[in-house]
Ligand code: VGL
């Protein structure tokens with residue numbers, strides 16, 4: 001067992017990010033057995049769930065004439081436009097059926113603000129509006145985080161960097177993550193995580 005101060009954070013292991021889903025990440029489903037096994041080692045297990053209202057501002061379909069995987073200047077900074085995904089209450093937003101959700105004590109939903117995306121488990125993409133996870137972890141006495149899940153270069157990356165900035169000791173188990181890798185985004189994310197003091201395993 002890991003010490004009680006060490007939490008496992010499982011990022012967005014949802015149907016839409018796995019093969020067959022709306023924003024499928026190559027190999028996304030392959031990490032589930034390893035994540036399930038890792039849960040047994042942690043007294044604190046948190047899941048995050050991408051949870052967008054229909055018509056969310058991060059969807060290309062909400063912007064006339066814009067294609068998925070292009071970038072716009074949102075009021076809070078650059079924003080990649082995605083295919084419609086993880087719409088609240090849909091099967092695509094559900095966790096992968098083989099993920100051991102019962103082993104988690106906390107599920108953090110994010111991306112529910114129609115006007116602002118939220119990659120990070122800690123803050124919306126304005127880098128200001130908290131999800132509440134920091135308060136949860138602090139009040140449970142958590143000091144160290146292991147991150148796994150989808151996608152390495154977006155939600156895992158933003159969560160890891162924010163976690164390090166908030167003062168947690170953060171490690172990313174890359175073999176239990178998979179990347180979207182848009183135009184070199186994986187290499188950029190790895191460099192950014194290293195710069196923030198995140199340990200890449
Ligand atoms: C994610 C793109 C859009 C992720 C979520 O979980 O990495 N990526 N929404």
Ligand code: ZN
Pocket residue numbers: 050051052058085086111
């Ligand atoms: Zn999303």
